[in-house]
Amino acid sequence: MRFFWKSALYLIVSKGYDNFVSPQSDSASYRAARRFLNGFIKETAAYKLAIVIEEEQERIDDSEKKLKTMKEDENELQRKMDDIKKDISDNKAEQQNFQSKIQGQKKVLDDYNSKLRMLQK
Numbered sequence: 001m002r003f004f005w006k007s008a009l010y011l012i013v014s015k016g017y018d019n020f021v022s023p024q025s026d027s028a029s030y031r032a033a034r035r036f037l038n039g040f041i042k043e044t045a046a047y048k049l050a051i052v053i054e055e056e057q058e059r060i061d062d063s064e065k066k067l068k069t070m071k072e073d074e075n076e077l078q079r080k081m082d083d084i085k086k087d088i089s090d091n092k093a094e095q096q097n098f099q100s101k102i103q104g105q106k107k108v109l110d111d112y113n114s115k116l117r118m119l120q121k
Contacts, residue, residue: 011037 013021013033021029 009037009040 011033013029015021015026015029021033023030
């Protein structure tokens with residue numbers, strides 16, 4: 001943010017040594033000098049507004065860059081979440097395969113135990 005200071009600008013118009021213009025002595029020159037000075041108000045206001053506009057544009061540009069980065073982050077997080085969901089699904093399928101394998105192994109074990117009991121009778 002820029003700081004603006006208040007300034008006073010004075011203009012002394014002279015037609016020669018110690019011959020200063022006043023509204024009474026030369027109203028046309030006095031009005032012209034006044035218009036000239038008042039022009040500074042308009043010019044400085046326009047300059048100040050241009051600076052404010054430039055700063056606001058910079059803030060907008062920064063915000064747009066940040067939003068773009070956030071959207072890219074969202075896409076990356078979504079991709080990671082999809083990968084995690086796939087990993088969970090793969091893990092569940094593998095658990096089911098192992099559960100089936102364990103049940104098969106238990107059946108074989110039960111068969112061996114049955115055979116052993118038969119031989120011991």
